[in-house]
Amino acid sequence: MTSTTTSVPDTPGRRKLPLLWLGVAPFAIFVTMFLLLPTLNIVVGAFQTSTGSFTLDNIRQLNTDLIRSAYFISIKISLVSAVLGCAIGFAIAASLVFGDLPKWLRAPLMTFSGVASNFAGVPLAFAFIATLGPVGVITVFLRDDIGINLRVLGFNLLTYYGLIIVYLFFQIPLMILIITPALDGMKREWREAASILGASTLQYWWFVALPILFPSLLGTFALLFANSFGAVATAYALAGPAFTLVPITLFSQIRGDVLGNPQLGFALAFGMILITGIANVIYIVLRTRAERWIK
Secondary structure: OOOOOOOOOOOOOOOOOOOHHHHHHHHHHHHHHHHHHHHHHHHHOEEEOOOOOOOHHHOOOOOOOHHHHHHHHHHHHHHHHHHHHHHHHHHHHHHHHHHHOHHHHHHHHHHHHHHHOOOOOOOHHHHHHHHHHHOOOOHHHHHHHHHHOOOOOOOOOHHHHHHHHHHHHEEEHHHHHHHHHHHHHOOOHHHHHHOOOOOOOHHHHHHEEEHHHHHHHHHHHHHHEEEEEEEOOHHHHHHHHHOOHHHHHHHHHOOOOOOHHHHHHHHHHHHHHHHHHHHHHHHHHHHHHHHHHHO
């Protein structure tokens, strides 16, 4: 007995629905609606007047003392917080991966880093005011019980240095999250080969480990810079318009008061997009190269 198997021929011109792409569709819609379209609107608005005609006057208005100062302060705070975040976060991650710390400490530390790296805005500002503010818990404790008056020593949370301390709360955990996998990728054979050749621990780190990790470190620095440069809610909740930062200046231009200029706000946002975009591109490129090198 023979059996024949019949197959249904494919209908000409008919394509199968790529079901595998359906899972990505919500993400694509979200990115288009809340990232691409608003960004395009900002870029177009930066070169338009209030009536919709083309102009370069909005870009020219960025070259004023107030706005140049806002960009300078924002870049300065972002650079310092990124450098300190990278240095402290790298030290913690290296101690966690290569040090003699208990193994059980890694899970809670990584969990805390994941939470703290996204803890910002009004809750973070309130937490620091309640802790290190003029009548904060730590401030009062040091003054009444130990005799150290932070105010007399010149410390003020509502200043440039105070803002950097607040930013470090989410910059350091972000550094830990990103650099730890890179440290895990360091092969033990490299350390053993360096030791066999007579290299000390310092020489191993200076001539072997750091050159390999340099793309990851530089890329993470760029990401931390962009993360700090775009932060607005924390600084505004901490001291309001007292900080002349680009995001706060942007907010004052688009909130609709008498002195507001929405078109100048578009130009400010366009400048922020350029700076953060460059930083993120640097991070992506260096991160890709670092992963390829470690593999």
